[in-house]
Amino acid sequence: MNKITIIGGGNLGKSIISGLGNSDLFEAKHITVVDKSEHNLTEVKEKLGVSTSQHIIEAISDVKWVILCVQPRQLDAVLEEIKEELIADQILISTVTGTSIAEINEVVPKNKVIRVMPNTGASKKLSMTCISANEDVKEELVFVQKMFDTIGKTLIIEERLMQAATVLGASGIAFFLRFLRAMIQGGIQMGFHPHEAQIIAVQTAMGAATLVAKNGTHPEREIDKVTTPQGCTIEGLNEMEHQGLSSSVIKGVMASYEKINTIK
Ligand SMILES: NC(=O)c1ccc[n+]([C@@H]2O[C@H](COP(=O)([O-])OP(=O)(O)OC[C@H]3O[C@@H](n4cnc5c(N)ncnc54)[C@H](OP(=O)(O)O)[C@@H]3O)[C@@H](O)[C@H]2O)c1
Structure with a gap:
């Protein structure tokens, strides 16, 4: 049965x-x-x-x-x-x-x-x-x-990757949501009401994830499609990188991984 x-x-x-x-x-x-x-x-x-x-x-x-x-x-x-x-x-x-x-x-x-x-x-x-x-x-x-x-x-x-899966998949929910919150805060500073900024940021996040999921492309390929030379997107992206966006995310993931390996 x-x-x-x-x-x-x-x-x-x-x-x-x-x-x-x-x-x-x-x-x-x-x-x-x-x-x-x-x-x-x-x-x-x-x-x-x-x-x-x-x-x-x-x-x-x-x-x-x-x-x-x-x-x-x-x-x-x-x-x-x-x-x-x-x-x-x-x-x-x-x-x-x-x-x-x-x-x-x-x-x-x-x-x-x-x-x-x-x-x-x-x-x-x-x-x-x-x-x-x-x-x-x-x-x-x-x-x-x-x-x-x-x-x-x-x-x-493989089981040896279970801790890494916990960080990337389970803690990953929190990591993406913190980025989403920051986007909403940026939207409010530009003039949107918080609920409007949230609608725009959430739908945009779903669109971005779905593009990669359905097209099977690398994220950078989809980024290239919205990045006009000398335009506003590349200006924002480069400033985020100057401020350490990718580096801080990778360091955060690795800090979480080091921590999970010490928890018992
Ligand atoms: N939530 C997530 O996203 C997530 C993701 C991946 C893995 N996990 C893992 O999944 C597990 C469960 O997480 P959760 O968030 O669902 O926890 P949870 O909300 O605390 O649920 C656990 C439930 O089990 C009950 N329980 C504990 N001991 C029991 C017993 N001896 N007999 C009967 N019931 C008992 C608890 O009752 P009491 O509260 O009264 O003790 C509680 O209602 C955790 O080990 C977590 O690490 C969670």
């Missing part, structure tokens, strides 16, 4: 459940959400018609897939609670930042583990989800990729 239980119905859990609940991969009644909070459970039950429980052991007893969707500091307790109850052919899917497959397998050695790193775009079905697993996990990996295709785009990566 293709059943799945999601442990943790918080921000990310809800987005994943909404993708799976509206897909043909699982019947809604075969999706169970476990959370401590009655409020979270009522919300997912009412919106998506999935099953809910506050008892982990009961909820994982006859399912093939278990998604771990709790905070990193809560993972140890959850693994301790389920380790004696899991049977070998149950597959664990971990969304938890910073915990490796090997570390999870130290506690639950019999089970195959697949790591996934989505982002908050998941709530709008626009997640970028990076997925990795050990060599011996093949068929299951294909199915898990299908699961996360329901909430956006997916990419299978």
Whole structure:
């Protein structure tokens, strides 16, 4: 029976459940959400018609897939609670930042583990989800990729790149939004009301990303198309670079990467 239980119905859990609940991969009644909070459970039950429980052991007893969707500091307790109850052919899917497959397998050695790193775009079905697993996990990996295709785009990566994927994909949401905020601030200084500046900047950001995504071009190619010689765009671009735009973004990404490698 293709059943799945999601442990943790918080921000990310809800987005994943909404993708799976509206897909043909699982019947809604075969999706169970476990959370401590009655409020979270009522919300997912009412919106998506999935099953809910506050008892982990009961909820994982006859399912093939278990998604771990709790905070990193809560993972140890959850693994301790389920380790004696899991049977070998149950597959664990971990969304938890910073915990490796090997570390999870130290506690639950019999089970195959697949790591996934989505982002908050998941709530709008626009997640970028990076997925990795050990060599011996093949068929299951294909199915898990299908699961996360329901909430956006997916990419299978080597596990050694999972921290980098967290910075580029998950923290990346914040990085792009900070740039978006700066554009809005520039728009206000030029005379737009904040809500107008936001409409223009957001739509322009979506247009820019879509050009690259749909044309498959390098960003610089699309930049060339709007950069008239001696015009206002090149004037602005060069000033941004004189002020260190690309350099500060790369340094920020690398600072985030260095930090994530020290967090445990
Ligand atoms: N949000 C993102 O964009 C994102 C992206 C990639 C990866 N992640 C990873 O995904 C994981 C979940 O993130 P999130 O933002 O969804 O966290 P969250 O909103 O805090 O959700 C976790 C939920 O799990 C519940 N929970 C914790 N321990 C439990 C237990 N033993 N039994 C039942 N329920 C339990 C929590 O309840 P309480 O609050 O009552 O403890 C909470 O409702 C994290 O490890 C995070 O690193 C998140």
